[in-house]
Amino acid sequence: MTPTPAPAPVRRLRSVRVRILAAILVVTALGLLVSGGASFLLQRDRILASIDEELRQQVESVRTIVESPEEAVVVEPDDAPLTAAPTDGSGFTDMDSLLRTVLGQVLPRLDGSTVGLVDGVARWEPQPYALSFLLDDDSAFLARVSEETAAGATVLGWGETDDGTLRYAAVPLRVEGAGTEGVFVTAIDTDARLSDLSDVSLSYAVIALVALAATGLVGWFVAGRLLSPIRELRRTASRITATDLGERIPVGGDDDVSDLTRTVNDMIGRLEGSFEAQRRLLADVRHELGTPITIVRGHLELVDARDPEDVESTRAIALDELDRMGHLLEDIAELSEAEREDRVAPQPTAVGELTRQVLAKVSVIPGPRWRSGPVAEVSVDADAARLTQAWLQLADNAAKYSPEGSTIVLGSERRGDRVELFVTDEGPGIPPAARDRIFERFGRVDDGRGIRGSGLGLAIVSAIARAHGGRVVLDSVPGRGTRFALSLPLERHPHDDTADRTGSTE
Incomplete structure (x- = not known):
């Protein structure tokens, strides 16, 4: 059962053009996504690494202030106001003075903030400039930091507050004899630091979408142009x-x-x-079979069954015509086989040896005198059995149409990049008007001599020559003789011309 074709919209979605475009867009989109994603992650990691490095520098500055206050310097980021209080260079006797000194010398960026805790309570924050956010507003965050630094170790961590995601460092501080616990906390708003990267990524996404759309538009037209011959092929095939x-x-x-x-x-x-x-074959067969059928039918209709002599005569005529039809069908089958290239089995064939073999076979055909012509000692890729069949057919035709006792020459010779297997007779020749017709199915020369045949012999020869990539060469002078030759390439090129119907002007 023939499957029902899909609706036109579905067929369009399954078309080669759509599938090519889809493959291009998918690969392009994956490339843009991977490159953009990799770039975003690398830049994000670089920014986060710079944040951690900034926090570590601030932690080191706090330690320097605590251990060697006389060597401490003001630590300012590039965009912080230059309004830090100088250290007095003296030792610290209480926690408040230590935190005041640390907060005065370790200043945050505008996207950061610091705070000093005394016993878990925010007591000090940097002055005198305003910060983008304040740490002492989030009591839960301060309680978490106090708990994390209770063991006396510096903490580097992440925190979520109302102001966003923070990366912070907390340094526990102690002053001997003060009886209080202090913590210096510094934090950076990572959302603010990454905001420029987010803007760039958004711009990249818009550009990528525009590029993808442009790729799809160009790909659609290019694929359509490249596939236009296929669409034309389909339309032409539907008209044929x-x-x-x-x-x-x-x-x-x-x-x-x-x-x-x-x-x-x-x-x-x-x-x-x-x-x-x-x-053409069906028309010719219909025509060729029509005559013997008509003859048999006419004699059978007119036969006198009571006259033994008439019955015997009619029987002889019917058998003769049936034999002729049998030979005709055999020749048709032979022609069909000869026209199939897959029935030819080329093998390296020595032309000289083949020439001598064929000459030995035709020498027993009565009537003419057979003589050897030149022999080409070359080799071709050919089916020796098929060539022998074609060559014998040419020889048989020459014997039929040559006068009794005339000479027929059979030989082979090289001509440039081809070799010719020829038969030359001294017969009546072939009129120019008949040279095309004799290579057609059932084509004959009407010479009035009553020589019977199916008219398929030269068609078979021509088919065998074509199957070998060669052609049949005809050279004839009326009244002087004819030369037929199988012209074969030394290097095979299939589908050469059928025949070369030339005529000598000598």
Whole structure:
């Protein structure tokens, strides 16, 4: 059962053009996504690493202030106001003075903040400039930091507050004899630090979408142009029928699609030739079989069953005509086999040895005198049995049409990049008007001599020559003789010309 074709919209979605475009867009989108994602992650890691490095520098500055206050310097980021209080260089006797000194010398960036805790309570924050956020506003965060630093170790961690995601460092502080616990906390708003990267990523996404759309638009037109020969091929194929194979697809360019178009045109040409040959064969067979059938039928209708002599005569005529029809069908089958290239089995064949073998076979044909001509000692790729069959057919034709006792020469000779297997007779020759007809099915020369045959002999010879990439060469002078030759390439090139019907002017 023939499957029901899909609706037109579904077929369009499954078309080669759509699938090519989809593959291009998917690969392009993946490339843009991977490159953009990798760039974003690398930049994000770089920014976060710079934040951690900044926090470590502040931690080191706090330790320097605590251990050697006389060597401490003001630690300022590039965008912080230069309004830090100088250290007095003296030792610390209480926690408040230590935190005041640390907060006065270790200043945050505008996207950061610091705070000093005494016994878990915010007591000190940097002055006198305003910060983008304050740490002492989030009691839960301060309680968490106090708990994390209770063991006396510096902490580097992440925190979520109302102001966003923070990366912070907490340094526990102690002053001997003060009886209080202090913590210096510094934090950076990572959302603010990463905001520029987010803007760049958004811009990249917009540009990538525009590039993807442009790629899809260009890909759609390019794919359509490249596949236009295939669409033309489909339209042409839909117009071609068994009765009209003359249309061809226009070819332009030298790409793969153009090669496909040429191949399809060649295939259509071969189909056209096959259909035409089939129609011609059927017409010729109908014509050739019509005569013997008419003869047999007429004699059977008129036979006098009571006259033994008439019955015997009619029987002889019927058997003769049936034999002729049998030979005709055999020749038709032989021609069909000869036209099939897959029935030819080329092998390296010595032309000289083949010439001597064929001459030995034809020498027993009565009537003419057989003589050897030149012998080409070359080798060709050919089916020796098929060549022998064609060569014997030429020799048989020469014997039929040559006068009794005349000389027929059989030989082979090299001519350039080809070799010719020839038969030359001294017969009546072939009129120019008949030189095309004799190579057609059932084509005969009407010479009035009553020589019977199916008219398929030279068609078979021509088919065998074509199957070997060669042709039949005819050279004839009326009244002086004829030369037939199988012209074969030393290097095989299939589908050469059928025949070369030339005539000598000597």
